[in-house]
Amino acid sequence: MVTDRGGEPENLQRLQNHGFGFRRFTYRFVVPVNFLNFNPIALRLAIACLAMGRLLAALKGTAGEGDGVTEGRLGVQEFVLSAQAAGGELVLNEVVSSNQDSLRDEDGDSPDWIELFNGGNAPVSLSGWGLSDDPNRPFRWVFPVTTLGPRSYLVVFASGKNRRTPGSPLHTDFQVQASGEPVLLTRPDGTRQDLAVGVRLREDVSWGRFPNGTGAWKYFAVPTPRRSNSVQTAYDSIVFAAPAVTPDSGFYADPVAATLSLAEGDTVLRYTLDGAEPDESSPVYAGPLGIRSRAGEPNVLSLIRGTSTANQHTDGWKAPSGEVRKATVLRTRATRAGAIPGPVVTRTYFVGADAARVDGLPTLALTTDPDGLFDYDRGIYMLGAIFDRYVAAHPGEGLTGHTPANYTQRGGEWERPAQLEWFEPDGRRAFGEPVTVDIQGQSSRSFRQKSFGVKAENSFVHAIFPGLTRLGGGTPLQEFRNLRLRNMGNDWDYALMRDDWCHRLASGLGLNIMASRYVSLYLDGEYWGILAAREQQDARYLQAHYGMDPSEVVILHAAGSLEEGLPGDETPWLDLLKFCQTHDLSVPSNYEYVAARLDPQDALLYYLAEIYFANADWPQNNMRVWRRRLDVPDASLGRGLDGRWRWFLFDVDLGVAHPWSAGVNDNTLSAALSPTGRPGFDSTWGTAVIRALMTRPEWKRDFITTAADLLNSWYSPNRATALVETMRGELRPAMDEHIRRWRSNGGNVAAWETHVRSVRDFATQRAARVRAHVLAQFQLGGQSRLTLDVNDAVRGRVRINRLLVDASLPGVNAAPYPWTGVYFNTVPVTLEAVAAPGWQFDGWTGLAAPGPIASWTPGGNLQVTARFVALPAVIREAAMQGNSVRLRITGTPGASYAIQGADDLLLWVDAVSFTCGADGQAEVQVPMVAGESRRFLRALAH
Numbered sequence: 001m002v003t004d005r006g007g008e009p010e011n012l013q014r015l016q017n018h019g020f021g022f023r024r025f026t027y028r029f030v031v032p033v034n035f036l037n038f039n040p041i042a043l044r045l046a047i048a049c050l051a052m053g054r055l056l057a058a059l060k061g062t063a064g065e066g067d068g069v070t071e072g073r074l075g076v077q078e079f080v081l082s083a084q085a086a087g088g089e090l091v092l093n094e095v096v097s098s099n100q101d102s103l104r105d106e107d108g109d110s111p112d113w114i115e116l117f118n119g120g121n122a123p124v125s126l127s128g129w130g131l132s133d134d135p136n137r138p139f140r141w142v143f144p145v146t147t148l149g150p151r152s153y154l155v156v157f158a159s160g161k162n163r164r165t166p167g168s169p170l171h172t173d174f175q176v177q178a179s180g181e182p183v184l185l186t187r188p189d190g191t192r193q194d195l196a197v198g199v200r201l202r203e204d205v206s207w208g209r210f211p212n213g214t215g216a217w218k219y220f221a222v223p224t225p226r227r228s229n230s231v232q233t234a235y236d237s238i239v240f241a242a243p244a245v246t247p248d249s250g251f252y253a254d255p256v257a258a259t260l261s262l263a264e265g266d267t268v269l270r271y272t273l274d275g276a277e278p279d280e281s282s283p284v285y286a287g288p289l290g291i292r293s294r295a296g297e298p299n300v301l302s303l304i305r306g307t308s309t310a311n312q313h314t315d316g317w318k319a320p321s322g323e324v325r326k327a328t329v330l331r332t333r334a335t336r337a338g339a340i341p342g343p344v345v346t347r348t349y350f351v352g353a354d355a356a357r358v359d360g361l362p363t364l365a366l367t368t369d370p371d372g373l374f375d376y377d378r379g380i381y382m383l384g385a386i387f388d389r390y391v392a393a394h395p396g397e398g399l400t401g402h403t404p405a406n407y408t409q410r411g412g413e414w415e416r417p418a419q420l421e422w423f424e425p426d427g428r429r430a431f432g433e434p435v436t437v438d439i440q441g442q443s444s445r446s447f448r449q450k451s452f453g454v455k456a457e458n459s460f461v462h463a464i465f466p467g468l469t470r471l472g473g474g475t476p477l478q479e480f481r482n483l484r485l486r487n488m489g490n491d492w493d494y495a496l497m498r499d500d501w502c503h504r505l506a507s508g509l510g511l512n513i514m515a516s517r518y519v520s521l522y523l524d525g526e527y528w529g530i531l532a533a534r535e536q537q538d539a540r541y542l543q544a545h546y547g548m549d550p551s552e553v554v555i556l557h558a559a560g561s562l563e564e565g566l567p568g569d570e571t572p573w574l575d576l577l578k579f580c581q582t583h584d585l586s587v588p589s590n591y592e593y594v595a596a597r598l599d600p601q602d603a604l605l606y607y608l609a610e611i612y613f614a615n616a617d618w619p620q621n622n623m624r625v626w627r628r629r630l631d632v633p634d635a636s637l638g639r640g641l642d643g644r645w646r647w648f649l650f651d652v653d654l655g656v657a658h659p660w661s662a663g664v665n666d667n668t669l670s671a672a673l674s675p676t677g678r679p680g681f682d683s684t685w686g687t688a689v690i691r692a693l694m695t696r697p698e699w700k701r702d703f704i705t706t707a708a709d710l711l712n713s714w715y716s717p718n719r720a721t722a723l724v725e726t727m728r729g730e731l732r733p734a735m736d737e738h739i740r741r742w743r744s745n746g747g748n749v750a751a752w753e754t755h756v757r758s759v760r761d762f763a764t765q766r767a768a769r770v771r772a773h774v775l776a777q778f779q780l781g782g783q784s785r786l787t788l789d790v791n792d793a794v795r796g797r798v799r800i801n802r803l804l805v806d807a808s809l810p811g812v813n814a815a816p817y818p819w820t821g822v823y824f825n826t827v828p829v830t831l832e833a834v835a836a837p838g839w840q841f842d843g844w845t846g847l848a849a850p851g852p853i854a855s856w857t858p859g860g861n862l863q864v865t866a867r868f869v870a871l872p873a874v875i876r877e878a879a880m881q882g883n884s885v886r887l888r889i890t891g892t893p894g895a896s897y898a899i900q901g902a903d904d905l906l907l908w909v910d911a912v913s914f915t916c917g918a919d920g921q922a923e924v925q926v927p928m929v930a931g932e933s934r935r936f937l938r939a940l941a942h
Contacts, residue, residue: 089119090148092185092194094208094220094229095201098178100457101415101436102204102223103155106169106566107551108539111159112176114183114196115225118148119213128188131156133174133198138186141172153226161551178202202238203457205340210234221340239334239342243269249365251350251357251427257288258347260332267334267342275524276369277344277417278333285332293352294326294525301526302741304374306383307450313401313443314493321740321747325354325527329367331419346419346432348522359734360425361530362519364485366452368418368437370524380414380439381450382406401443408445414438420454422462430462442651444489449529449742452485453536464533465515472546472640480544482536484514485521489653490660493744495755497727500532502613502652505723508810509605509714510639512537512545512626512648518730529738530731537624537648539564546640548628555648558623559685565629572597573625573645577685580692591696597633598645600693604703606647607690611668612715612770614762616654616661618668619686620677624648657762664762669773700778704827707774709803711767712821716811720763728756774824782825784858788866789818794894795839795868799832823858830855833866838892838920842867870895873916873939887924889939891916896942899926901935908938 094115096102103113114131118124126146130139144164148154154170162173176183180198187193196217199207206223209215211230218234241264247256260269269285270278302320310316328349334342348365350356357363373381384406391403402408421432434457441451460480468477491498503513514535521528535541539550554565560577562570576597585591594600610618627633630643637643657663672690677683693699713719735749745751771783788798788805793816797806805812805819812819823829833841833852841852845865849855856862873891880886891897896915900908916922926937 093117097176130186237339242343255292271332311399318743329525363423365421372416401446481540485531498656585696613655614666620681620683622651713811719811787863796835842869870941
């Protein structure tokens, strides 16, 4: 049979599934394999058929042009064995060549994937079978020892990672091009078992057999890895083009006319205005759409009940106090009969005199199908069917924030596609990005306003957090894969700032914190209140900050449960915990063993942060550790890449004198050093590391001096209270509308102000409380006040322990000297005089120490001044000019010097004073005394 290719994949597939394959013209003769394998006459007949095929090719002028399909190892061309062979009914069943979220691999990545299906009644051994994207290289990737059971599926990731470990996820060493590339399955004897012709695919669209395992190749809008393809609709083609929409999303004082257009023919434009994705039942675009202010329209989504109920953690559902602000969401796409609809384009219009935001916050528009959020069975924002079934099965059980509900579910089934648009406070649209959203948090999922996890289809490329830099290198960080839109957790009905305040206060220490920024959210066009846009502490976070390969990331809850990584990745941490519980780290070798596996400095800063913040839900909870997976940690590779364990700071909502906590007096240090943690808990794992490190005298001393340093700087009362006022200033313009929307804080802004004052009181008082706890815990016998000064701040600075006292030190004013800090008696501190370029240390006043580095053991208040003088000036040139000597001198820019003269090098007398210019140069005239026969001159710094 001779068939023209015709360029139509669907026609191509109908022929292919009947045993015909071709390039331009292909001649394919199919003989049952069992007959062929055991009948020599059949083999001769096949070769004769091949000769006939070549003759036909010659007649068509195509022989020798490479248009035939090479099969097998017998040198027989244009000859294909039937799929009903030793491999049974094994087929290529589905291919995804542009994977975004259809399936994640064990590393959390979204590589291409290929699905095999064994439709027979017997298992098939795949050992030695080939998988390829190149007909000329059928064994480009070879299966390891693998058996595929009857009526079973196998997914192979076409990732390029080349993983062939039996029993583990399989990865080819090639990827499949989304523009269209064939996939071949070849038996060990070199004969082809199956072929999936290459077609162009869109993101998360698959190419598979329909009916499952046996039918023609079709397109699927929803891929079905490891499941039957017959459970969904199959399509004959895809619409690729996206409509053009004008004007763009934004804020408009007057009504606008939205115009839609599309270049791809034979399609129909459809649209929606409620957030749903357009489908065949949506209105057809017939002309410009008038977009006007929605002021006066009734609330819709904000009146949906069933999103929350009163429980141990929250007071349940409440309607807004009056009308909520609204925007118009336009969604459009192109459709064609029998085709997967085109990409959805989303535009959000804020129209009317009151549309412009006046709260000073970025405005976010999150658009998604309302049913995906609010449907009783599948809505991820709802109590829903899961809650009702659980309550019915557990009569009399008290409700908590953890009672199962739709919104407590996790995993891909409970994620929803959406569009996120970000507008800066000036109304400028920074970006719009397709995303996947889910509900996040713990007990706070049960609150009326919930937190969203947001995963970008590509990346958010924008300075979402102005000034944010990478922890691993200090360069600006302006690209993000994942974000969280957080409801402020357990502080939602109180100050709305506790956790964010902690992270901002600890910023700059090198801890793994989450940057944050308050935003105003619109959900499908309805105002949804204030949320905090946050970084997500996951594999992508570590990739962004440290350049780590996400496949090497290990993240654990510190009790030992694996969050990200491979099975077994928790074992090194559990072994380390056991070592800390059974070994004395005052023995140097034991400490070195631990320090080689975790970062002692990161541990010190992390524990001090949690202790200062008085986190009531710690150390028995909310502790996560991470590392790069290395067989042997190597500190020389640098922070984050060395394979040592470090900590995430997260979920400090129940700190900072939260109403559910013990308040500003909470002795978190005592809990951290207790073998069981907080009273009422048995969290030995949560305190094992710090208790072990405390047995190391040097680490214990470092802990105490660093505590003093931080309480004098990062955590000083003036800095902590100033940050509270800054964050209050960010929130206050938006609080009236937020509280009307959610009726939080009793519906009263004054109640919110009261909770803010409790945070401010904590910031004012906590440093003194922590100092008292340190004194008592370590029996230090008091504290002393140290005042540092310099004779000139231009000439030099002083470092105390790790703090370099200058204008950039957190907690100081623009003029940092004199600087005062409080230190613990009997615990030595180190002082270092650091001269500025062109100056040199000239001694201490108030401290008997010969050099620039000195040690002081507090036992009473002390005032110390570091003196600095200019480096010596150099006389470059001297020349007589009448009754004077002209000197050209190089010294320290801006420094003052004196020229002294002497007749005998013993008695020196000041002659002239001068100051070097900005370039360090000076020219000086020195008068000569009458009658002198000779004279010596020198330049000295004042």
